[in-house]
Amino acid sequence: MPSRRPGGRQRSRRSHRRKAEERDWADGLPMDALLAILGRLDHIDVLMAAELVSRSWRRAARDEPTLWRRITMRGHEGIATKLNRCGMACEAVRRSARRCEAFCGEFAGDDGFLIYLSEQAPCLKSLRLISCDGVTDVGLIEAVKELTLLEELEISLCDNVGDSTEYETLGDVCPQLKHFIQRKSHFNVRDSNYAKDIRAIASMRGLRSVQLFGYPLDNEDLEIILDNCLNLESLDIRHCFNVEMDETLLAKCNRIKILKLPDDPTDDCDFQFGSPLRTYVARTWSCCSCCFFRHSDSDDDNDSDFYREPSRYEEDLDKYDRVLPYSMRTFLK
Structure with missing residues (x-):
């Protein structure tokens, strides 16, 4: 007697079961593995x-402060x-439950956020x-007064930051600052508003x-830095x-392990930089219209994942607008 082929209802149940198994693979991951996966993403993603x-991913993203360290x-x-x-930066810091040790924000910070971060x-x-x-x-000074454990500070392409008073404050309130x-944004050969900055930076003797x-x-400015920052191991x-x-300068730089000079190549860079505002005629040099820079990792630990590549969420922004939960749509302008 010929065997009966599975009916349409049975095939439908099997197909549904297979799809359910495919969906549930993420929920079966142990928390350590899940955090390792999420930890490799940009936090905007x-x-x-x-x-x-899935539910387990949502719980990890919302309830695991270590993900936001x-x-x-x-x-x-x-x-x-x-x-x-x-707003997204504030939400990310909130999820850290006061355990955040490092924050890197591009187009993601203002004075209000810095005050919130310091708190x-x-x-x-x-x-x-x-x-x-x-x-x-003003905002940066107020914030760093509460961040007494700060060891690394980067200010890149922030046009409203760069007062010598700020650097003097840093030296006083952040005694552990090392980097x-x-x-x-542009090299300006005739900029004369930096002399006090150099002396204030040199006052951070623990760098x-x-x-x-x-x-x-x-x-002369470089000599001031070299003479005062005696623990200096890297200079760019x-x-x-x-x-x-x-x-004279080369002799003073002999003790520095990592030295990058003005004309050194920038092939290892991933940071956008504009062409000079004024041409310097006193010496011959060439500069491309934009170059890129990547900050080297701190030698204190192996947290190199902090210096990740830029997020790729941009390609799917329209998708987020459709599927983003109502509670998160406040982040879309």
Whole structure:
């Protein structure tokens, strides 16, 4: 007697069961593995998409403060105009439950956020601000007064930050500061508003690494830094074209392990930088219209995942607008 083929109802049940198994694979992951996966994402991706995958992913994204210990929020200016990135930054810090130790924000910070960060992240050790035009000297000074454990500070392309008073305050209230980075959007050979800045930076005697990218310091300014920051192990002065490396400076730099000079290549960079505002005729040099820079990892630990590539969520922004839960739609402008 011929065997009966499965009916349409049976085939439908099997297909439904297979689809259910495919959906549930994420829920079966142990929490350690799940946090390892989420930890490799930009935190904007976690906020806007990862928690939509399954219930376990949502619980991990919302209820696991360790996921938000080191927050990275990178992106591009065009997408930043469509998102309430300061609101997202506050939400990310809130989820850390006061355990946040590092924050890196690109187009994701203003004075209000910095005050909130200083209140909600008393253990913060690393603060990196990139293209945060909403941050001013006043807001930064008020915030760092509460961040006494700060060891690393980066200020890149923040046009409203850069007062010598700010640096003097840093030296007083952040005695553990070891790494200082400031990058200008354009090299300006005739900028004369930096002399006090150099002396204030040199007053941070505990610094182990300094990067002044595109900064208009000269030989005398560099000598001041070298003579005062005796623990310096890394110095990056690329695109500081006012510096002429003579025998005196080279001798002072012998003790520095990692040294990058004004004309050194920028092939290893991923940071956008504009062409000089004025041509320097006193010496010959060439500069492309834009170059890129990547900050090297701190040697204190192996948390290299903090310095991740920029988020790729931009390609799916329209998708987020359709599927984002109502409670998260406040982040869309």
